[in-house]
Amino acid sequence: MKQKYTKLSLLFIGLFIIIFSACKNDNTQEKQKEKEMPTTQLDTIAMEPPVFKTTYRLDSISSREHLDSLQNSFSEEERKLVYALNRIDAHRIKPGTQLIIPDSLVNDLNLYSPFPKSLDPLDSIGKTVVISQRIQAFALYENGNLLQWGPVSTGKQTTGTPSGLYYGNYKAKRKISTIDESWVMPYYFNFMNFEGIGTHEYTLPGYPASHGCVRMYREDAKFIYEWASMWELENDVIVQNGTPFMVIGEYDFNEVQPWLKLAEDNKFNELNPEEMDTIKVYAQRYKNDPLNFKFEDLNEKEIVL
Incomplete structure (x- = not known):
């Protein structure tokens, strides 16, 4: 009897070892498969928001009825977006006007920005105003990050x-033009003192039309008026520069407006390598100018003996 139980015990032990070995092999094979399996997109969580993309179509206004029909097909916010993309005021649109219209209309102008979301050369500059004459647009950067952009009409x-690196000088909520007293310039911010050139609100016709100043929509001119910094003076001497204004690029008066070419290439208005290089040069000039820094604000690495 004792021998019988011993044989039975050995049988159970053998089965247990076989089952345990099988389970262990299955687990080992499963883990090996997991190691060999490539990581797929489903295994990860996208941390970045999807990139907004759109195409554009060119629409030529043939008649007043065509214009009314076009405007009635958009909401008020969508119309404002279309006007901004065409650098024009609503009352300036008439039969014969060509308009670029995005196929995707989203109430966020920054999604349609021709300027990059970040500019590394500007990352050490608190605030920068970039004005592109080629594409008739401005952009505001804080430490190299795009805050907002909008349309302009330059000279x-x-x-x-004139293109160049300038600084915010003085501002006036309401300024009268020295060229024509009938020209009132709300939210004026001067960046070329002796030439009397600055940013301000004034009508946008859809092309460069000013006498040198940078025309903007009122909300944009007001924002810069409140956001940018003026110079600091002591006994009429500049002791601290204001916010840098970087005017870049050249407008081609022999070509159609560059934004109309978005119908052919939706990246046509983006900054080109030459303009990027210009920004790098201006950023270095900014860093080399002691009037852009207060000694007490500098850290040990920034102090140059």
Whole structure:
């Protein structure tokens, strides 16, 4: 009897070892498979928001009825977006006007920005105003990150806006033009003192038309008026520069408006390598100018003996 139980015990032990070995092999094979399986998109969580993309179509206004029909097909916010993309005021649109219209209309102008979301050369500059004459647009950057952008109208061919690195000087909520007293310039912010050139609100016709100043929508001019910094003076001497204003690029008066070419290439208005290089040069000039820094605000690495 004792021998019988011993044989039975050995049988159970053998089965247990076989089952345990099988389970262990299955687990080992499963883990090996998991190691060999490539990571798929489903295994990860996307941390970045999807990139907004759109195409554009060109629409030529054939009649007043066509214009009314087009405007009635958009909401008020969508119309404002279309006007901004065409650098124009609503009352300036008439039969014969060509408009670029995005196929995807989203109430966020920054999604349609021709400027990059970040500009590394500007990452050490608290606030920067970039004005592109080629694409008739401005952009505001904080430490190299895009805050907002919008349309402008710079100087016409005979009275162009000079490109260069400038600084915010003085501002006036309401300024009268020295060229024509009938021209009132709300939210004026000067960045070329002796030439009297600055940013301000004034009508946008859809092309460069000013006498050198940078025309903007009122909300944009007001934002810069409140956001940018003026110079600091002591006994009429500049002791601290204001916010840098970087005017770049050249407008081609022999071509159609560059934004109309978005119908052919939706990246046509983006900054080109030459303009990027210009920004790098201006950023270095900014860093080399002691009037852009207060000694007490510098850290040990920024102090140059």
